[in-house]
Amino acid sequence: MTSLYLWVKAFHLVFVASWFAGLFYLPRFFVNLASVPSDSHAERERLLMMARRLYRFSTLLMVPALLLGLWLWLGFSVWRGAGHGWLHAKLVLVVLAVGYHHACLTLLRKFESLQNRRSERWFRVFNELTVLLFALIVVLVVVKPF
Secondary structure, eight states: OOHHHHHHHHHHHHHHHHHHHHHHHHHHHHHHHHHSOTTOHHHHHHHHHHHHHHHHHHHHHHHHHHHHHHIIIIISOTTOSSOOHHHHHHHHHHHHHHHHHHHHHHHHHHHHTTOOOOOHHHHHHHHHHHHHHHHHHHHHHHHOOO
């Protein structure tokens, strides 16, 4: 393995973990927003402002995570050879994670326009999906089960 490969891989891991940290926390804002009383405008606006900032910051972390992953995939040919079924499964999960990220923007927009119809409980379950995605991705990368 080349030194450049290890540097790219290390930074890919840093950005992926940081991006997912944002995805772990952003739905917590939605849980809180769903439980804010309708007459509490200041609290609602404060939570919306923090959620917007976290979404933007998470997006800034997602972009290099994906670009570095693409570099690993194409630039270092990690996809070549037999026994890389784990990589295909990981890529499917990465697409789901990107979709989850964009779903968070849709949910945020609904809160901004006062159109949220989902419960606090729904957002608590929605929040757990990222933990599952992250765990599955890590297991696939480390264990490489197929």
